[in-house]
Amino acid sequence: METIFEAQDFIMNTGVEQKIFGHAPRAIYDVAVKNLHMLERMMSFYLDESELTLLNRYAGKQAVPLSDEMMFVLGQAQKFTQLSEGAFHMLLAPIIQLWRRAGAKNILPSHDEINDTLTFCNSENLLLDKVASTAFLKKEGSMVDLGAIGKGFAADVCCALYQELGASSAFVNLGGNVKALGNRPDRAPWVVGLQHPDKPKGTSYGAILCTDQSVVTSGAYERYQVIGGAKYHHIINGKTGHPSESDLKSVTVVSQSSMQADALSTAAFVMGLKKGVDFIYNTTCTGAVFFTVANEVYLTKGMTRHFRLMERFKCYEI
Ligand code: AMP
Ligand code: MG
Secondary structure, eight states: OHHHHHHHEETEEEEEEEEEEESSHHHHHHHHHEEEEEEHHHHHHSSSHHHHHHHHHHTTTOEEEEHHHHHHHHHHHHHHHTTTSSSTTTTTTHHHHHHHHHHHHHHOOOOHHHHHHHTTTOOOEEEEEEOOOOOOOSTTOOOOOOOOTHHHHHHHHHHHHHHHTTEEEEEEEETTTTEEEOTTTSSSEEEEEEEEETTTEEEEEEEEESSSOEEEEEESSSEEEEEEEEEEEEEEEETTEEOOOOSSEEEEESSSSSSHHHHHHHHHHHOOOHHHHHHHHHHSSSSSEETTTEEEEOOOGGGGGGGEEEEEEEEEEO
């Protein structure tokens, strides 16, 4: 008999919610958790011995041998960095750290500090040798951060496992990176609420009906720090070295690939509405929902039949 198993954990520095429906859902969950811990040991910026930490530690010194999965994620991150012309940018860690330290001290970084730090963020600093399965950061002080793509990859890994291990239906939410396998056990699509950028956590302004798709949101409201009384959020514009200032409060991307949705939502958020819409139309993703600073909602064409508006906003197809 098929049953459902549901659990919440804290892995990869984020809340992980799983719902698995099948003949032995608990056993499937156990395998997924094991894999998530493995991915954390691979991509964590904070764990002392993660593959990512080793790559960053040996910057300017030597190439580091990496697992096939890590090479794949770095290759994809490099591809999205190029595709988005640096709006998604995996080498911003030095500048992200600068802003974190500024937040801790409650003093804004100076113009010179920002410009000096940006010299470590050149995307050409990362060399991947796919044959030798190694990566090398050419410049000492350069660092990779997979915070804008890693959870998406992990959601893809989870869903692949659910399917391989015989789940008939499943759902994973890794800190807002959602991916669904099939429909809900009652055969209706999964419903993924979209967080209202200005309202308490859990308040949705709309929802995506989701079957075999991923839904990922990037937003200024998600994480921020206060310096001198003003808010500075966590998504950086690599061209300015400052938290991105666009006409958007959030972007949600829907795609079969959660890794793609993760990278594209970060990129489109930095680009702003006009450039972000053009960018999304040039990719294979299902579509995107843009929430602007003027509290208007814009949907790309493929999205209308997946989207339900829950509040009275002006909502346009674009
Ligand atoms: P996300 O929530 O997927 O948009 O990712 C945001 C996280 O990725 C941040 O907390 C940073 O660790 C990192 N990050 C910040 N700005 C960028 C950027 N422009 N491109 C890639 N990663 C970024
Ligand atoms: Mg992202």
